Amino acid sequence: MTRNSPRTYSYAARIAFVVELAEHLHAYGTTAQRLEGAVIGVAHQLGLECEPRVSPTGMVLAFSDPQRPPGESDITRVLRMGLGEVDLYKLSEADRIAEEVLAGTLDLSDGHAALLELELRRPGRGGRVLHAFGFAMIAAGVAALWRLPWLDIGTAAGIGLLVGLLDMVTRNGDRLKEAHEALAGMLAGFAAIGVASTIGPLNLNTVVIASLLVLLPGMALTNAVNELTSQHLVSGTARFAGAVATVIKLTVGTMIALTIAQMLGVEPQVRAWRPQPDWVEWLGVLVASVAFSVLFRARLRDVPLVMAAAATGYLIARHAGLAWGGPIGLFLSALVVTAAGNGYARWANRPGAIVRVPGIIMLVPGSASLRGLLTLIQQQDVAVGQQALLAVVNIILALIAGLLFGNLILPARKNL
Template sequence: MSPAVLAPAAAAPLNARIAFLVELARRLHQYGTSAPRLEMAVAGSAQRLGLVADVWSSPTAIIISFADLAEGEEALAKVTQVMRLAPGDVNLARLCEADDIADRAIAGELDLREGFHRLRELGRPDTRRAQAAVVGSYGLSAASVVALLLHSAWADLLAAGAIGLVIGLITVLSATRPRLAAASEAISALVATFVATLVSAYVVPLAVKSVVLAALIVLVPGMSLTTAVREISSQHLVSGVARMGGAVATLLKLTFGTVAASQVCAALGIEGGSYALPPLPAWTDYPALLLGAAAFALLFRAAWRDWPVVMGAVVLGYAATRWGGAISGAIPGAPFGVFLGGLLLGGLSNLYARFAHRPGAVIREPGIILLVPGSVGFRSVSYLFERDTTLGMDTGILLVTLLISLVAGLLFGDLLVSPRRSL
């Protein structure tokens, strides 16, 4: 949504305009929009509806004050709305729907009250089919990470995929169970480590740490860390620091779960196999990349029409990172490769939003999923829990370097191609 002149819908009653904007803000937050983009989108939409909106967004709350433009510069806020919300999660299909509803309602093609009700309907619970797709995406993501990034054995791939399905089931169940949700990350890490160790001890030897990392890869808050740094760099300090705190808390819960399971296994005398299986052949990188791209399209709940774009963005982000790492003489995923990937994806997402008239998040969010350094943060905290302070601090510095590189790439991408739309 881009700010423009006063829209036909500006003639609607004040309460209808405010109710529509509040519901729009609620949906954008629910579907994973960062604070800067949400505030810009709502403020721009309010201006077209003849209102001034002062928007404050954080990961768990939104505050909006509305004043009427018709009263001039001296107008004071007539309504202030405070919303307490749970942290959002990226849902590309519903984000695109919300964007389309907002554009049509503001342009006068859709009555504001009808637009409000359509936005409200987007908050419906996921169907069983959608939940099954999310569970499947966890398993596919884990399997693709083993093949694409960790280059482990076939047994590791199968074990990580199966454990990923279990983690996905726990995550789906926790969505409607608040008590389980609070500890779901720790429970998932405990289950993943315990099952991987059991399989390695009694079925087939596994690279246990690699399998556990792959199975938990979707829960590792790499996207949250990246968004937090972007918000802090754009002076949205409260939201950025709060999101950073939430990401660190998630890392601590994941690490505690893995350490606790390891200690239980050691106390029970369960030890993994001691010999290594042959790694996956090099040709598996290509099908694994396609598998991972499809898994992330499922994970981000992209609409079918957006699947080619989403999968292309994932492939492009990974290829740019590999190429950037190769030309810099470093390993794939090194800072320059991550910067290059962020630069390309940031610019392309703005181009896509400009010409396709759809949210650039369709390219930006899935495209950077293989670039975010969440696994590095997980390893850093794990080393600290194991009292390997030197290695933990060294990995932590690498985490900061990669985060800065990725955010710098995205910011330079916005400079390369200026965003015409907020989302």
């Protein structure tokens, strides 16, 4: 059956489709430069001129019709939105719908309806519980990667599950949403102190950090600097400030728990011990890779690809770092993962984020930022804080260099 060209639809219908698509891409965690590039490309193919301005909490989209006199058809849409979260399944579906509309195999009206239907899809109770268990799996996997003792791994997994359940309760609650990270830090701190004071000694700070890893803004910090280097200064600055605020709230919550325990005379047993053999680290890679496919809501058929990307990114950074130093390992890993994501987008005509995002997630500096701030406050030593800041900066610089040169070596055909 012959389909109408998308350019033949009304001006308002074409604008409505672009706006709906932009809302979806923003909601699924797309960075400013990639979102703006995607919106401009789709609008151009629909016969529209669009000047987008994207921030982490909203968008301004200015439209005009190049076939009409200047100023006659100008329309501006201002959209206030929440922070996006990575959802690889919905991102892939939105990309597919847009591709079919632009190819003329799907009517514009049907494509708009499909985007609206996609927005209404919400995970059921089983999906939300699985998401909460993803927190526990990430905590256990990362604790195993760090070769912590079994008590530490089990404690991190248990606290991670509690944090995941807390996330279920506070996600849609306006009253608790702003304090979510602080509450999670308090919960992790109290639980870790309870285990360390009653059952056995723990690597206390490390267990807390592992259990809170999903909430740490390592990806946000990396995306913020990436946006700044792409001259998206407003979005990058806002995202960076949001990431710093998240780290501060997690630190505040954890320090409240530690301070209350000290006031009550509770003294947790703390040790620095990492006794596990190599196979535990490999097990941690497997568990963490599975968990990220759950938390990123990957389509079932994409789970092996997401797992492979996550494991590959970590292993390149790990082994190249042992051979040539940590920053070089991070750089090479980010470069390979970015080029691989762009290559996958070219070959499969699907979003490269399916490879790129899980590939760099275990490299981002979230844990280093929280560890540094916790140590700074506990020891009240400015030199310690400077060292922690330098470590975070080194990680970010290595990742950004890898992202930039990965895109240079194999440019992306798709902005996603």
